[in-house]
Amino acid sequence: MYRWLDERLSLSRLNKKFLRKAFPVHHSFFLGEITMFAFITLVLTGVFLSFNYEPSTRLIKHLGKEVPAAYASVLYIDSLPFGAVLRSVHHWSASIMIAAAFLHLLRILISGAYKKPREINWLLGLALLGLSVVTSFTGYSLPFDAFSVTATQIGYGIGASMPYMGEWISQLIFGGEYPTLHSIPRVYSLHVLWFPLLLAALIGAHMLVMLKQKHTQPAYAEKVAPGKILGVPMMPQQGFMMGVLFLLYLAVVFFIAGTWIAHPVEVFGPPTASTPAVKPDWYFIWIYGILQIIPGDLKVSLPFGAVMNSEFIGGVMIPGILGVVAVLLPFLDTRKTKLRYMELPTRHPVRTSVTFALLAFMLTTTLAGWKEEFGFSNGQLWAIIIISTLATYLVSYLIIISYWGRPPKGEAEEA
Numbered sequence: 001m002y003r004w005l006d007e008r009l010s011l012s013r014l015n016k017k018f019l020r021k022a023f024p025v026h027h028s029f030f031l032g033e034i035t036m037f038a039f040i041t042l043v044l045t046g047v048f049l050s051f052n053y054e055p056s057t058r059l060i061k062h063l064g065k066e067v068p069a070a071y072a073s074v075l076y077i078d079s080l081p082f083g084a085v086l087r088s089v090h091h092w093s094a095s096i097m098i099a100a101a102f103l104h105l106l107r108i109l110i111s112g113a114y115k116k117p118r119e120i121n122w123l124l125g126l127a128l129l130g131l132s133v134v135t136s137f138t139g140y141s142l143p144f145d146a147f148s149v150t151a152t153q154i155g156y157g158i159g160a161s162m163p164y165m166g167e168w169i170s171q172l173i174f175g176g177e178y179p180t181l182h183s184i185p186r187v188y189s190l191h192v193l194w195f196p197l198l199l200a201a202l203i204g205a206h207m208l209v210m211l212k213q214k215h216t217q218p219a220y221a222e223k224v225a226p227g228k229i230l231g232v233p234m235m236p237q238q239g240f241m242m243g244v245l246f247l248l249y250l251a252v253v254f255f256i257a258g259t260w261i262a263h264p265v266e267v268f269g270p271p272t273a274s275t276p277a278v279k280p281d282w283y284f285i286w287i288y289g290i291l292q293i294i295p296g297d298l299k300v301s302l303p304f305g306a307v308m309n310s311e312f313i314g315g316v317m318i319p320g321i322l323g324v325v326a327v328l329l330p331f332l333d334t335r336k337t338k339l340r341y342m343e344l345p346t347r348h349p350v351r352t353s354v355t356f357a358l359l360a361f362m363l364t365t366t367l368a369g370w371k372e373e374f375g376f377s378n379g380q381l382w383a384i385i386i387i388s389t390l391a392t393y394l395v396s397y398l399i400i401i402s403y404w405g406r407p408p409k410g411e412a413e414e415a
């Protein structure tokens with residue numbers, strides 16, 4: 001069979017070109033793969049959901065009550081054999097994809113793998129992370145229960161707050177001012193077709209660039225075989241490891257999803273006139289936290305009558321500044337580097353400490369998302385955020401240089 005296909009498709013040439021590529025042996029390289037497994041799981045479970053979901057807000061009778069058809073169809077999915085678990089696996093995989101992509105980003109950041117010549121893959125990766133978050137957000141609105149409608153309304157408001165073009169972008173995504181009759185069909189098409197296609201195309205480009213440029217090598221490879229690419233071939237060794245890891249991924253995600261059913265629509269109920277108290281999914285809570293503590297009456301006037309309000313400053317501008325810094329990073333950080341080896345975080349105390357400080361900022365702004373529950377005032381929360389961010393930087397820097405010493409002269413310039 002292989003020979004028959006080989007004669008027609010020259011499989012052995014393809015095999016030599018791509019499937020013998022060496023994969024470095026280092027646990028941190030599995031993070032990108034876990035992100036990919038979560039994406040594949042999302043597509044597979046998404047196909048099942050799309051067979052049974054009804055993208056419509058028209059009212060239908062369900063158990064004697066008038067409810068939106070989209071909401072009733074999610075209750076129907078939950079009643080199917082394995083329906084609730086598969087929906088829960090879909091929800092959990094979205095969270096895992098975002099978490100794994102973020103950890104993968106941190107690994108690239110602290111090992112300097114974003115530097116020349118890998119700028120393109122860094123930018124493709126940022127686009128992937130941004131699009132994964134937006135795709136997840138569009139999925140949130142689909143069950144059309146009380147919780148999801150309110151959470152989507154908050155997101156719609158943040159998008160619409162962008163001066164000049166915010167209303168236009170939000171209405172383009174939601175087919176008008178959310179929620180209109182057209183919102184769900186529009187968001188459904190983006191969520192199940194256009195965004196996954198774009199994600200698949202970006203992942204494909206990300207992988208091609210990586211194959212062309214080869215991975216960075218773990219630092220130990222420099223000692224073992226300097227100047228050589230160390231690793232196991234893509235096929236069969238790495239392929240086998242990836243297969244095992246994918247099965248492990250499925251086992252873990254099915255266990256979690258079966259034990260903690262995500263987003264129980266029957267508990268939230270159909271949308272009502274009153275607004276339930278909702279919090280966004282965990283990866284948005286740091287932004288929600290900033291919005292909780294930023295003065296609500298903050299306004300900056302712009303030309304032609306536009307304003308930057310607190311929603312825009314907290315919800316778009318602050319995360320946007322972090323995004324712009326991330327985009328510019330490989331072009332600003334052009335210090336000489338050993339192209340092929342992962343840099344040790346302990347040899348780059350400034351970069352590593354800034355990364356920890358960023359995490360402290362995100363964790364403490366997440367804490368602000370529970371302002372009401374913890375009973376802190378805005379002033380206390382701002383103090384906690386600023387002090388923890390600065391203290392984390394200082395403490396990590398001091399720990400690194402006292403345990404591992406200052407980097408030697410050549411490397412000190414890089415640090």
Ligand code: HEM
Binds near residue numbers: 123129
């Ligand atoms: C969201 C979907 C993403 C997927 C599916 C994905 C997948 C992968 C995979 C499988 C690898 C090879 C293994 C590894 O190095 O871990 C890789 C490498 C890489 N990724 Fe991603 N990635 C994603 C997001 C990101 C993000 C958010 C960034 C950073 C902004 C990024 C930047 C890179 C870079 C620079 C490399 C080459 C690393 C090296 O050679 O050491 N990726 N990606």
